[in-house]
Amino acid sequence: CSSDLRTVYEISISKITMISFKELECDDIANISNKIYKFLESSTDLLSTGAIGWQFLDHKKLFKEVPELLKFFAKYKLIPNSASVVILTETGQLPLHVDELPVVAKINLPVSNTKGWANRWYSVSEEELASCEKITNQFGNQVELLSSIPATSFKFLAEILDLSKPIVFNSRIPHEVVRIDGAKPRIIASFTFFNEPLDLLK
Numbered sequence: 539c540s541s542d543l544r545t546v547y548e549i550s551i552s553k554i555t556m557i558s559f560k561e562l563e564c565d566d567i568a569n570i571s572n573k574i575y576k577f578l579e580s581s582t583d584l585l586s587t588g589a590i591g592w593q594f595l596d597h598k599k600l601f602k603e604v605p606e607l608l609k610f611f612a613k614y615k616l617i618p619n620s621a622s623v624v625i626l627t628e629t630g631q632l633p634l635h636v637d638e639l640p641v642v643a644k645i646n647l648p649v650s651n652t653k654g655w656a657n658r659w660y661s662v663s664e665e666e667l668a669s670c671e672k673i674t675n676q677f678g679n680q681v682e683l684l685s686s687i688p689a690t691s692f693k694f695l696a697e698i699l700d701l702s703k704p705i706v707f708n709s710r711i712p713h714e715v716v717r718i719d720g721a722k723p724r725i726i727a728s729f730t731f732f733n734e735p736l737d738l739l740k
Contacts, residue, residue, distance in 0.1 A: 556642075556739040558659040558696040559707035562614075566606050567647065567703060573604040574649050574727050578623065590625055590723075591632070592676070597621035597729075607729075610704070616645075617732045623649065626715060627722040634660065634692070636667070637709035638681040643734045645706050647727045652701040654720025660692040660712045684712055701726065706738045 564570070577600055578585050584593055600621050601608050611618055626632055637644070662684075671686040684692075692712060698705065699718070707713070717724070 556708050556736065558711050558713075559657075559698065559705045560738055561698075562645070562704040562706060562738075564610055564647075564704050566610070570604060570606050570610065570647065571649050573606065574600070574623075574647070575725070577603045578649075578725070584623065584625065590627060592728075593623050593625065595621045595623060595727075611645075611729070611731075614735060614738070615733070616735055618729050619732045620730045622728050624715075624726050624728060626655075626717070626724045629715075629717045632715040634684050634712050634714040636682055636684065636712055638675065638677075638679040639710070641730050641734065642708060642710050643706055643731075643736045643739055644709050645704055645729045645731075645735065646701070647704045647729075648701045649725040649727050651721040651724045652726065654700065654718050655724050656716045656718055657698040657701060657705075657707075658714050658716060659695040659697070659708075660714075661695050662687060662692050662712055666691055706735050708739050 577595075581599060581603065582593075582595065583589075597618060597620055601618070608618075624632065666687050667682060671683045672680045673683045675681045695711065715724070
């Protein structure tokens with residue numbers, strides 16, 4: 539969207555009080571995680587090539603192979619419009635960052651090796667976030683470069699150790715993934731939606 543629309547959107551979102559994340563109950567998570575992993579093995583080359591970082595998937599093909607995902611999202615009346623995985627082997631491969639607008643609320647699901655890793659969120663003032671340097675990310679979108687903000691400006695907010703359940707999270711709150719002593723690669727699946735689940739974060 540245009541820079542003016544992005545600014546209006548960010549201002550409107552900033553006025554909504556939202557938590558960092560919320561765990562979502564899913565009785566079928568072990569089966570879903572296993573089927574997503576099998577999809578990565580059979581329908582992509584991400585595991586065989588040792589891909590690292592954020593990787594988009596053919597979401598229509600994924601949902602056909604893992605229809606349990608659609609059943610899970612239907613519980614929250616959500617209509618997904620993208621799917622990706624994040625594959626990590628070490629701390630620093632997903633450093634402190636915020637995701638680009640306009641999407642704010644995303645849902646992540648554990649796929650494999652999430653035990654021994656931590657998701658961490660931090661607060662920073664809206665003024666510093668708004669004025670910090672921006673870069674073009676790997677997808678061609680403008681996003682804030684948080685390393686241009688002094689480290690002392692960030693205050694610890696929340697943490698999840700050993701991600702074992704789906705979470706909905708606020709991707710505009712600075713966050714990072716840290717390896718404590720976990721196996722690798724750590725893989726999670728991430729989803730966005732036509733109807734953002736912002737209400738789940740209030």
